[in-house]
Amino acid sequence: xxxxDEKPEVVAPEGGSVEIFKVESRFxxxxxxxxxxxxxxxxxxxQQAIDKMAEAYPDWLASDLETLVSQVGELATGDAxxxxxxxxxxxxxxxxxxSTFGYFLVTQSGDxxxxxxxxxxxxxxVDATDIQPFIDAIRLVATPRFKGIExxxxxxxxxxxxxxxxxxxxPTVARKTD
Amino acid sequence: MTNTxxxxxxxxxxxxxxxxxxxxxxxxxxxxxCADPVAVSDGSxxxxxxxxxxxxxxxxxxxxxxxSGFDFVxxxxxxxxxxxxxxxxxxxxxxxxxxxxxxxxxxxxxxxLAKPISPKLLFERLMWVSNDGRSxxxxxxxxxxxxxFHDVPVPAEQERRSDWLRAVEDKERTxxxxxxx
Numbered sequence: 419x420x421x422x423d424e425k426p427e428v429v430a431p432e433g434g435s436v437e438i439f440k441v442e443s444r445f446x447x448x449x450x451x452x453x454x455x456x457x458x459x460x461x462x463x464x465q466q467a468i469d470k471m472a473e474a475y476p477d478w479l480a481s482d483l484e485t486l487v488s489q490v491g492e493l494a495t496g497d498a499x500x501x502x503x504x505x506x507x508x509x510x511x512x513x514x515x516x517s518t519f520g521y522f523l524v525t526q527s528g529d530x531x532x533x534x535x536x537x538x539x540x541x542x543x544v545d546a547t548d549i550q551p552f553i554d555a556i557r558l559v560a561t562p563r564f565k566g567i568e569x570x571x572x573x574x575x576x577x578x579x580x581x582x583x584x585x586x587x588x589p590t591v592a593r594k595t596d
Numbered sequence: 597m598t599n600t601x602x603x604x605x606x607x608x609x610x611x612x613x614x615x616x617x618x619x620x621x622x623x624x625x626x627x628x629x630c631a632d633p634v635a636v637s638d639g640s641x642x643x644x645x646x647x648x649x650x651x652x653x654x655x656x657x658x659x660x661x662x663x664s665g666f667d668f669v670x671x672x673x674x675x676x677x678x679x680x681x682x683x684x685x686x687x688x689x690x691x692x693x694x695x696x697x698x699x700x701x702x703x704x705x706x707x708x709l710a711k712p713i714s715p716k717l718l719f720e721r722l723m724w725v726s727n728d729g730r731s732x733x734x735x736x737x738x739x740x741x742x743x744x745f746h747d748v749p750v751p752a753e754q755e756r757r758s759d760w761l762r763a764v765e766d767k768e769r770t771x772x773x774x775x776x777x
Contacts, residue, residue: 436735438731439731443652445606445725445726446728448602448603449598449602463628464627467627467715471619507613511613511617514711517714518714
């Protein structure tokens with residue numbers, strides 16, 4: 419099918435304040451063809467991919483932690499704002515991968531590190547203060563004995579991190595006045 | 597609506613600053629049948645790749661360096677080519693607060709997928725966008741899928757569409773009534 423065949427059907431005139439038109443994307447057409455996979459097949463197949471990558475995950479995490487430590491070091495010596503952004507991105511990567519590989523507490527402690535960074539930045543504090551305990555906690559919960567443990571099952575483990583976060587002002591919550 | 601997804605022959609662009617997350621998304625997509633997903637690490641590279649090659653869908657992180665995922669979506673929706681401008685774009689985000697979802701929606705995003713990624717959630721989003729029957733809307737301030745997900749009548753005082761469009765709809769209703777529909 420040529421590109422001209424795929425042009426959307428515009429149902430309002432050019433130059434009007436609103437144009438509304440239907441588009442069936444090539445993706446939608448291809449995806450609906452026969453021979454596809456259903457949810458169960460997809461979950462099984464996708465899990466196989468994750469199981470294969472799980473062997474590499476400890477190395478990925480170690481690499482992210484090494485990067486994080488180096489970036490935290492730059493908070494004191496380099497451009498603090500850009501270093502802070504870099505630290506935040508690496509913290510996000512750590513947080514976003516943990517649960518995918520069954521390390522729920524890595525995601526949880528990475529999430530708390532992100533929260534700390536957001537609060538510190540909001541408070542105008544972009545130095546390395548208070549970050550190290552979060553790195554230590556991530557290292558701890560990244561060990562195999564913590565794999566598969568959900569946040570709810572680890573009461574108290576991350577409370578120390580939450581207490582550190584509480585030193586910085588949280589998001590402003592609108593209060594009802596009436 | 598189908599309940600299966602056929603990704604053989606599709607071309608999908610993945611944009612995420614983390615190489616590890618790129619690997620996870622590409623690995624899952626390959627298992628779903630997409631033979632050769634392409635990955636880039638920042639928003640500018642994503643836009644360059646998107647302009648150079650015909651992709652069928654995009655999965656991109658909202659906080660990309662260089663050009664954010666939101667700005668990437670806005671730029672795609674403003675491309676001159678009507679085929680590529682209206683492709684499905686799934687925005688990955690770790691920030692599912694309401695304001696981020698609204699920003700994604702107002703940029704012209706087709707769907708949002710919260711991290712951490714799982715095969716189930718990724719499959720469900722891909723299924724959803726393949727069955728998404730919403731119209732596209734182009735106004736001076738917005739180009740993208742219709743932001744109203746439900747077919748609920750808009751109260752008259754909130755109606756913001758042009759008088760012209762309303763006149764067309766009135767005429768269609770009158771014509772239908774005259775034909776006894």
